[in-house]
Amino acid sequence: FPLAIFTGQVVAALVTGNAVAAKPAEQTPGIGAAMIALLHQCGVPEDALVGVYGDGAIGAALVAHPRIAGVAFTGSTAVAKSIQRTLAGKDGPIVPLIAETGGLNAMIVDSTALPEQVVDAVVQSTFRSAGQRCSALRILCVQDDIADGVLTMLAGAIGLLRTGDPAELSSDLGPVIDAEAAATLRRQIGELESRARLIARAPLPEGAHADAIAPAAYEIRTLGEVREEIFGPVLQVLRWSGPVEALVEQINALGYGLTLGVQTRIDTRAQAIAEQAEVGNLYVNRNMIGAMVGVQPFGGEGLSGTGPKAGGPNYLPRFCAEYSVSINTTAAGGDVDLLMAAPH
Known part of the structure; x- marks a missing residue:
């Protein structure tokens, strides 16, 4: 990047x-x-x-x-x-x-989604590049009907993540960019610890880099608890129920509009969410990172x-700076009828 x-x-x-x-x-x-x-x-x-x-x-x-x-x-x-x-x-x-x-990027998961596909997309979207992508997933919204099973599976996947040297194939993620970023993340994690339930945290290996941040996920009660972007390997999870339109309205109200993920097997629901969501890039049944230049133009709206x-x-x-030139041809003796004549 x-x-x-x-x-x-x-x-x-x-x-x-x-x-x-x-x-x-x-x-x-x-x-x-x-x-x-x-x-x-x-x-x-x-x-x-x-x-x-x-x-x-x-x-x-x-x-x-x-x-x-x-x-x-x-x-x-x-x-x-x-x-x-x-x-x-x-x-x-x-x-x-x-x-x-940046963005407070969310992923909406309904009860028809495939849990294995969801967890794979969540892990990629949240933890690749140690969460240091503007498009990365920050808020996972799981329909209450399947939340317990999905979160159990997600906890197991997070526990397997290995933080280490990015040059080593065995490493899933490396440290964050610098000590200042690490300090900001530790402050934000401390605030989360005081108001959210820890779902899972991967252990850091012995001798980990000083700026390494353990991948983690926390369950929150409302979207109102999300106060700022956490630019690192930290996921906030919200259970939702009721009309999905109300959830999308709450996500829009956060003010950001970069990326949104949708996991559902109901095509009409995905289309309806896409029409309602105020975001620049929306991804259905896939991860939320890795937009390809020329194929998926990238950028957001609002605070994003x-x-x-x-x-x-x-x-x-x-x-560029646009400009236009208008010339009065007749003032220079030009024959307008001749200029406008259709070519033979």
């Missing part, structure tokens, strides 16, 4: 004729610098693509620079809002912002981003 997302934004701006000041995340400057060097080797002029490196203060100064004509950002909702406020406060032209942020979708047909035009 530090390579793919960074490269996608940089190349989109370049191919639409813009000069680019490219700032990678402060945790991954080497990846950004290597990609910029490769683009220079491929012929991109050095003065058309410049790397900028540093922490959030450097990024804020870059956004505030008077020569910046547009910003493409991937990261947290809080930082996106900060960028939005900075751009709005600048004198001069109105600067467009393309922001792709501005659009247009990355990898979609409307993405590149956002990096």
